[in-house]
Amino acid sequence: MSAILDIEHLTKRYARTTGVQDLSLSVPAGSVFGLLGPNGSGKTTTLGIALGVLHASSGAVRWFGAAPTAAARRRVGALLETPNFFPYLSARQNLQITADTKRASPATIDAALDTVELAGRQHEPVRGFSLGMKQRLALAAALLGQPEVLVLDEPTNGLDPQGIADVRRLIQRLASEGRTIILASHLLDEVQKVCTHAAVLHHGQLRAAGPVGHILAATDRVHLRLAPDADPQSLLRALAAVPFAHDVQPAPGGACSLTLAAGHTPADLNRALFAQGLALAHLSNEPRSLETQFLQLIQHS
Amino acid sequence: MLRTELHKLLPYRTAWVILLLFTGLLAATVAGAGGVNVNGQQLGQALYALPGLWTNLTYLASYFSLLPAFLLIMLITDEFQYRTFRQQVIDGASREQLVLDKLLVTALLVAWAVLSVLLVGAYFGLTRAAGASLPAVLAAAPRPLLLYAAQLLGYLSLAALLAVLIRKSTPAIVALLLYVWVAERLIRYFLPDTIDRFLPIKALDILTPSPFAQTLDTVLGPSGALLPGEAVPVALAWAALFWLLSAAVLRTRDL
Numbered sequence: 001m002s003a004i005l006d007i008e009h010l011t012k013r014y015a016r017t018t019g020v021q022d023l024s025l026s027v028p029a030g031s032v033f034g035l036l037g038p039n040g041s042g043k044t045t046t047l048g049i050a051l052g053v054l055h056a057s058s059g060a061v062r063w064f065g066a067a068p069t070a071a072a073r074r075r076v077g078a079l080l081e082t083p084n085f086f087p088y089l090s091a092r093q094n095l096q097i098t099a100d101t102k103r104a105s106p107a108t109i110d111a112a113l114d115t116v117e118l119a120g121r122q123h124e125p126v127r128g129f130s131l132g133m134k135q136r137l138a139l140a141a142a143l144l145g146q147p148e149v150l151v152l153d154e155p156t157n158g159l160d161p162q163g164i165a166d167v168r169r170l171i172q173r174l175a176s177e178g179r180t181i182i183l184a185s186h187l188l189d190e191v192q193k194v195c196t197h198a199a200v201l202h203h204g205q206l207r208a209a210g211p212v213g214h215i216l217a218a219t220d221r222v223h224l225r226l227a228p229d230a231d232p233q234s235l236l237r238a239l240a241a242v243p244f245a246h247d248v249q250p251a252p253g254g255a256c257s258l259t260l261a262a263g264h265t266p267a268d269l270n271r272a273l274f275a276q277g278l279a280l281a282h283l284s285n286e287p288r289s290l291e292t293q294f295l296q297l298i299q300h301s
Numbered sequence: 302m303l304r305t306e307l308h309k310l311l312p313y314r315t316a317w318v319i320l321l322l323f324t325g326l327l328a329a330t331v332a333g334a335g336g337v338n339v340n341g342q343q344l345g346q347a348l349y350a351l352p353g354l355w356t357n358l359t360y361l362a363s364y365f366s367l368l369p370a371f372l373l374i375m376l377i378t379d380e381f382q383y384r385t386f387r388q389q390v391i392d393g394a395s396r397e398q399l400v401l402d403k404l405l406v407t408a409l410l411v412a413w414a415v416l417s418v419l420l421v422g423a424y425f426g427l428t429r430a431a432g433a434s435l436p437a438v439l440a441a442a443p444r445p446l447l448l449y450a451a452q453l454l455g456y457l458s459l460a461a462l463l464a465v466l467i468r469k470s471t472p473a474i475v476a477l478l479l480y481v482w483v484a485e486r487l488i489r490y491f492l493p494d495t496i497d498r499f500l501p502i503k504a505l506d507i508l509t510p511s512p513f514a515q516t517l518d519t520v521l522g523p524s525g526a527l528l529p530g531e532a533v534p535v536a537l538a539w540a541a542l543f544w545l546l547s548a549a550v551l552r553t554r555d556l
Contacts, residue, residue, distance in 0.1 A: 051391045053556040074393030084388035086379075089312055097385075100305040101392040141392070 004029045004180045010059035012045050019045035020204040032175045034195035035184040042204035043184040074102050077147035083138035087127035091137050104145030112140035131158030153184040188291040225282040226254035238276040306406050319372040323365050324417040349429035355445035358422045363509040369410040370460035374473045377464035387556040400548040407457045415450050448529050452508040455536040458543035465547045498526050504535040
């Protein structure tokens with residue numbers, strides 16, 4: 001898959017803090033890419049730089065394989081942090097301004113309003129809207145002009161459970177149409193349900209990145225036990241020689257549990273131990289939720 | 302660009318209140334000033350007489366230039382407050398585009414002010430100047446109106462720069478008033494006339510000279526200020542500089 005967005009060695013320093021430090025990641029075309037991290041981890045700063053509203057202290061961003069330009073941003077629909085509208089204008093008037101800026105046909109406004117179910121209130125001033133309605137309007141604005149990429153920063157903020165489910169379905173529908181979606185969220189369940197790829201940020205640094213399945217597999221706990229006649233100490237010696245086996249914890253009866261480095265599977269471990277003359281009587285892995293993985297990643301930093 | 306700015310401006314009630322206040326105050330002042338007695342004579346005869354009508358009118362209008370300047374400050378600082386500058390960049394506008402958009406709004410405000418002066422002048426010229434015809438009234442208008450337009454452009458450009466720098470309406474308005482009424486006068490105090498006549502407010506003010514300027518020059522001697530024709534390029538240069546600085550500030554700052 002070619003990359004829609006490439007971020008290389010990105011650093012953003014503020015007066016007293018560092019928002020992002022030496023961050024590199026790549027968002028594959030057609031993926032639903034989750035940007036995970038606790039509040040203040042650098043998600044919004046990263047997206048702000050990618051979308052041209054913040055200046056990087058160093059590093060580079062490339063959209064569609066080229067230096068970022070205003071024209072490139074018009075191919076991206078984005079909701080960054082809070083929805084930003086003129087409060088004295090109606091929903092429709094605000095969308096007209098967005099359409100003008102994106103050089104999108106005003107005819108697409110109706111479809112966008114229908115998608116977020118605000119058609120009935122399109123002529124009301126935005127100042128009277130609830131946060132959830134503003135959030136839906138911001139989604140409509142992001143959808144104007146049929147963007148190839150959607151960047152959604154906490155898109156379910158302020159939405160009720162029905163609204164959250166609607167946004168989730170919308171993301172899945174847009175992804176099925178082949179659009180790339182970058183979703184920044186601290187709602188791990190949400191990311192696990194809709195994302196194909198993810199990156200985990202903490203204190204402005206990248207902790208893990210790749211397909212969601214790989215990130216989860218990286219800390220699946222693998223449980224194994226030797227054949228009854230084998231020497232338990234030989235297992236520990238053999239595991240010490242396996243470079244992708246980490247956090248080995250022995251258990252009685254020639255058993256132990258461990259984690260595997262990213263990109264390695266239990267089958268790789270079985271092969272490595274077999275090559276050292278050890279036969280396993282039991283080998284299983286215990287899948288973890290993204291939440292467990294996420295907490296482990298940020299606790300180890 | 303124009304369409305986008307009109308989408309923002311036309312439904313904005315505050316803008317209409319300020320613009321109508323400008324036109325209304327100008328008309329009321331011109332009407333009222335005609336009844337003022339100076340040395341036992343009604344000022345009206347001198348105020349409305351051609352060809353001085355337009356110079357007098359633009360001089361009076363210059364006192365209200367701060368109203369469109371306040372409006373422009375509000376329009377720009379609102380964009381920071383509502384974070385709509387930020388959203389427009391996200392949606393694909395360049396930062397230079399944002400500056401050009403506000404320059405366009407400035408041109409609209411100047412056009413409104415000049416049109417107001419033109420209409421007020423045409424009305425009072427036709428109704429109060431003795432024996433004046435519409436062609437005679439309008440024939441004297443272009444030069445004073447162009448000078449007034451250059452002056453207002455300069456004031457609005459300074460207001461725009463302060464709005465972009467400060468980002469909040471009240472402090473930006475206070476900063477504008479402080480510069481116009483206090484800071485530049487202090488600077489002038491320490492500079493020789495040959496230099497201070499190029500300072501922005503002094504150069505802008507000379508574009509709408511006081512009706513009594515000639516009398517004052519006769520009594521007090523030449524002021525050393527630029528002539529209106531000389532002040533035009535200076536005013537335009539300041540306006541250009543203010544906009545270039547606004548663009549530089551917007552380009553280099555985070556939104």
